Amino acid sequence: MSRRIDAVRIIEAKRDGKELDDDEIDWIVDGYTRGRVPPEQMSALAMAVYFRGMTDRETARWTSAMVDSGTRLDLSGLTRAGRRVPTVDKHSTGGVGDSVTLVLTPLLATWELAVPQLSGRGLGHTGGTLDKLESIPGWRADLDADSRRRILEETGAVICAAGADLAPADRALYALRDVTGTVPSIPMVAASIMSKKIAEGTCALVLDVKFGSGAFRPERADAEELARVMVGIGTAAGVRTSALVTANHTPLGRAVGNALEVAECVEILAGGGPPDMVDLTCALAREALATVGIDGDPRERLADGRAMDSFRAMITAQGGDPYAALPVAAETQEVRAPGSGVVRWDALGVGRASWLAGAGRTRPGEAVDPAAGVVLHRVEGNPVRLGDVVATVHAGDPGRLPAACAELASALEIGGPGAARGPAGVVVGRLRGW
Structure with missing residues (x-):
């Protein structure tokens, strides 16, 4: 006879610092996803995990159970121009001004590989990749499996929403963690991210794990x-x-906001753009290429137009017009330096200013203003004089400008020569599992 497993015993075990076995993890994840384990019991377990943690084995099994709650895509036979190609994806843990995916995905597709980038929407001070791309007229995020595969085979790149059949346990668990104060649990965060990436069927993955106030x-x-x-x-x-x-102590790039970040990415694809964004994009590109055994020069393909051609093909394949004008905010207001010295921006404050201007949402499903956001004219380390324009806030609703500008002003410090901490996007560590 098989042993009895129930939610209370599992909660008590984790509360007391014990390691859950595979059967217990499989049972509780499946039970909550199917509605057999009530939210109050899963909330108690999430809090126990928050305080007690999980071993690496538990976390790996928890992730596997979430993958098994839905469909796992098979992209092993994907072809381009009649030849089988590897798949590689990238995930960022989120940060202010981080629109690297919009450049990196088509850039990688200029090599003989495919990039199945399943992305999400923003909530709070960090923007969502899908919100940014939806500022392009006609572009659509929702694709069925056949369309995703066709676009991957035709262009090598797709950025779209994950289907409801991929790791449904993650959606249920994230919603619960969001209202119980347990989102920051490292095992839960890791399982949430990795369950979706494993379920999408990619054979290689590079992660951008950020730290700092904007992360x-x-x-x-x-x-x-x-x-x-x-x-x-x-x-x-x-x-x-x-x-x-x-x-990500300071914003990445100069633009924070949906259409504003798209415009900055187009600038990078044209061979220009902020150096910190370019440097990080190329570092991630080199790492992603290494995971599939390719040695290449990303900067060369940004400079010679191949990455731009790839971007336009990807946008067109998803119904968008890559040549169309992006939304422009009806209202703008400048923020000026309160003194002379060296600029220092707090990433969280800049992200909140963009959110207050209308670029973000406070709850899932809420509409965003695609033209709203912040453009920095002086970035961390730049010298300024009293009264210089350091940033511009963009908003569709003039009533949003005072709060957004006040938040942005509070995120700015003007200090001496040693005040700056260096640019965002600096790589301080690398880990490889292969």
């Missing part, structure tokens, strides 16, 4: 631990996984 994990040590756990999960699941640990 999900402000402390570098926490980001390094999250990177270690995720690389371990991916490797155990047979996915060639790497992680770069990068800084």
